[in-house]
Amino acid sequence: MVDLHTHSCYSDGEYTPNELILKAKKEGIKIISITDHDTVLGNKNITLTKEEKLGITIVPGIELSAKVKKGQMHILGYNIDINNQELNDKIMELKNNSLYSVLGILVQIKKDYGITFSTEEILTILNSKGNIGRPDIAKLCIKHKYSSTVKEAFNKYLTPANDKISEIKKGITYKECLDLIKGAGGIPVLAHPKTLKCTNEELENIIKELKKYGLEGIEVYHSIHTPEEIENYIKLANKYNLLISGGSDYHGPLIKPGIELGTGINNNIKTKKLTILNKFY
Numbered sequence: 059m060v061d062l063h064t065h066s067c068y069s070d071g072e073y074t075p076n077e078l079i080l081k082a083k084k085e086g087i088k089i090i091s092i093t094d095h096d097t098v099l100g101n102k103n104i105t106l107t108k109e110e111k112l113g114i115t116i117v118p119g120i121e122l123s124a125k126v127k128k129g130q131m132h133i134l135g136y137n138i139d140i141n142n143q144e145l146n147d148k149i150m151e152l153k154n155n156s157l158y159s160v161l162g163i164l165v166q167i168k169k170d171y172g173i174t175f176s177t178e179e180i181l182t183i184l185n186s187k188g189n190i191g192r193p194d195i196a197k198l199c200i201k202h203k204y205s206s207t208v209k210e211a212f213n214k215y216l217t218p219a220n221d222k223i224s225e226i227k228k229g230i231t232y233k234e235c236l237d238l239i240k241g242a243g244g245i246p247v248l249a250h251p252k253t254l255k256c257t258n259e260e261l262e263n264i265i266k267e268l269k270k271y272g273l274e275g276i277e278v279y280h281s282i283h284t285p286e287e288i289e290n291y292i293k294l295a296n297k298y299n300l301l302i303s304g305g306s307d308y309h310g311p312l313i314k315p316g317i318e319l320g321t322g323i324n325n326n327i328k329t330k331k332l333t334i335l336n337k338f339y
Contacts, residue, residue, distance in 0.1 A: 059320040060089045060329045062117065063134065063249070063277065063305020068103065068188030069094035069121075072310025075104045078319075083114045087320045089338060091136060091305070093119035096152040097189040098140040117338055120145075121249060122238065123152075125229025129255035133232060134247040134277060134303070135239035137337065142242035148230070155228045156190050159220075162227070163195060166219035173204055173215065192216045193313055208313050236272040245337055247275035247303045251291060252282055258290060269298055275334050279304025281314075281322035288326070301334040 065071030066078050073081065075092055078100075082090045094100040101118045118140050124131040138145065160183060167173040175198050183194045196211035205211040239246040248268060251261055265273070278291040279302075295302050306322035307314065317323055329335075 059085070059087045060327065060332060060335065061087055061305050061308065061320045062089070062091045062119070062136065062303055062332070062334070063093050063121075063280070064090060064308045064319065065094055065121075066092050066100035066188075068097055068100040070189075070191055070193035070309060070313060071100075072312055075100045076106050078308075079104065079106060079111065079114065079116060082319055083111075085320055087114065089115045089117060089335070091117040091119035093121040093134055093305070095121050095132075095189045095191065096123060096156070097149055098138070098145070099188050101140045115338060120239070120244075122235040123229065124232040124235045125227070126232070126254070130253040131232060132249035132253070133235040133239065133273075134249045135235075135242065135244035136247065136303075136334070138239060138242040138244035140242075145238050145242045148234075148238055152230070153189060157184055159223070159227050160184070160190055160192075160195065162223040163192065163216060163219045166222055167195075167215050170219065170222075171204075171215055173199070173202075175202070192220065193309075197312075207315070232268060233271045236268065240272045245274050245301070245334065246272055247277055247301065247334070248273060249277045250280045250282060250307065251276060252280070252287060262294060265294055265298055265300070269300070273300065275301030275303045277304060278302045279322070279327045279332070281307050281317045281326065283326065285326075292331075295333075301337070302332055303334040304328065304332050 066075045092100040098120055117136055118138055120135045122133050183190055196208040199205045199211035236246050276291055276295045278288055304327045306317055308317055308319045
C-alpha cells in the first residue's frame with residue numbers, strides 16, 4: 059500500500075509525524091508522504107531511528123493552498139527540499155496569513171452565532187508551532203458543545219463565516235505555489251480536483267493553464283472521488299502527459315472520520331496505477 063496524502067498534528071491532523079509513520083508501517087504501507095498544509099514542520103520533526111523507519115519510504119511533501127475565486131485549489135509538492143530557504147520564508151508568511159484568517163473567523167462566528175471562547179483557548183491556537191486553521195476552531199466548537207462533529211461545525215458555522223471573510227483573506231496564486239515547489243526541487247501535483255467545483259471543461263482549461271507553469275501530476279485517486287470522476291481524471295492525466303498520484307487525505311478519526319490510512323474510503327487508492335511512484339525510486 060501507498061499513501062501520498064496525509065496530515066500530521068503540524069497542520070490539521072491528529073497524530074505526530076512519528077505516530078503517523080509507525081501507524082502506516084503497522085498497516086503495511088510501504089510509501090508515505092506527510093503533506094501538511096502550508097508547512098514542512100511535520101517532515102522536520104520526524105525523529106524515528108533508521109531501524110524504526112526500516113521498510114517504509116518517507117517522501118517529504120507539502121500541500122499549498124492557492125487563492126481562487128471558486129472552490130478550493132490545493133497543490134501538493136513531493137520530494138521537496140524541506141530546508142529550501144525561499145519555501146521556508148514563504149511558509150512563515152503563510153503562517154501569518156493563517157493567524158489573521160483564524161482571528162477573522164472567530165470575530166465572525168461571535169457576531170453571527172454568539173460563539174465565544176476563552177482568551178487562553180484562542181492563544182493556544184495562535185501560538186501553535188504548526189499551521190493553524192478552521193479545524194482548530196471546530197475542535198473548540200465540539201469541546202463547548204456548539205457541535206458534535208468537525209463536519210457539523212464546518213457546515214453550521216465555519217464555512218459560512220469563511221465565505222463572509224473570503225474577500226479580505228490573503229493568499230498566494232497557483233503560479234506562486236508551482237514556483238515554490240519547483241524551486242525546492244519538488245514535483246507539483248494538483249490535489250483532489252473535485253474541490254475546484256467546476257465542470258469537466260473548466261477543469262481541463264485549469265489543467266492546461268497549470269501545466270504551462272510547471273504542473274506535473276494530478277491526484278486522481280482520493281477519498282472524495284467517485285469512480286466516474288477517477289476515470290475522467292485518468293483521461294486528463296493521459297491527455298496532458300501528467301503523472302497519476304493518489305492518497306487518502308488522512309487526518310485521523312476525529313477530523314475526517316471514515317477515511318483510513320492507505321486506503322481512503324472503500325479502498326479507492328489504486329497503487330499499481332500511480333505513475334508518480336516511478337519518481338521515488
